[in-house]
Amino acid sequence: xxxxxxxxxxxxxxxxxxxxxxxxxxxxxxxxxxxxxxxxxxxxxxxxxxxxxxxxxxxxxxxxxxxxxxxxxxxxxxxxxxxxxxxxxxxxxxxxxxxxxxxxxxxxxxxxxxxxxxxxxxxxxxxxxxxxxxxxxxxx
Numbered sequence: 001x002x003x004x005x006x007x008x009x010x011x012x013x014x015x016x017x018x019x020x021x022x023x024x025x026x027x028x029x030x031x032x033x034x035x036x037x038x039x040x041x042x043x044x045x046x047x048x049x050x051x052x053x054x055x056x057x058x059x060x061x062x063x064x065x066x067x068x069x070x071x072x073x074x075x076x077x078x079x080x081x082x083x084x085x086x087x088x089x090x091x092x093x094x095x096x097x098x099x100x101x102x103x104x105x106x107x108x109x110x111x112x113x114x115x116x117x118x119x120x121x122x123x124x125x126x127x128x129x130x131x132x133x134x135x136x137x138x139x140x
């Protein structure tokens with residue numbers, strides 16, 4: 001791709017809007033339904049400190065913690081560092097704290113060819129607010 005073909009944005013909000021225009025985003029309840037049905041893998045990309053402070057999705061669900069800085073390497077089917085679930089057809093639902101970073105991350109996965117990648121609207125905060133299963137509640 002030459003420099004002329006590289007998208008340029010008028011700020012991060014425009015970049016985020018473009019990323020989201022490619023996603024079929026799901027709310028927390030829909031993500032939970034897909035996980036229970038075995039149709040998707042939830043990937044929590046938050047750093048360890050944030051997971052400790054805010055809590056985590058119940059590990060009894062099909063959730064993987066793969067921090068943002070290595071996400072593409074773990075899900076690119078061509079990568080030597082890929083996880084076993086890495087597939088172009090994988091339904092990967094990305095989760096961050098509030099649903100911003102996850103949109104950019106899910107779009108990056110789509111750009112690698114993982115066309116069913118998406119994210120959770122509102123992130124873990126929306127997951128918790130919906131009363132969905134969490135491992136620990138640091139805010140009793």
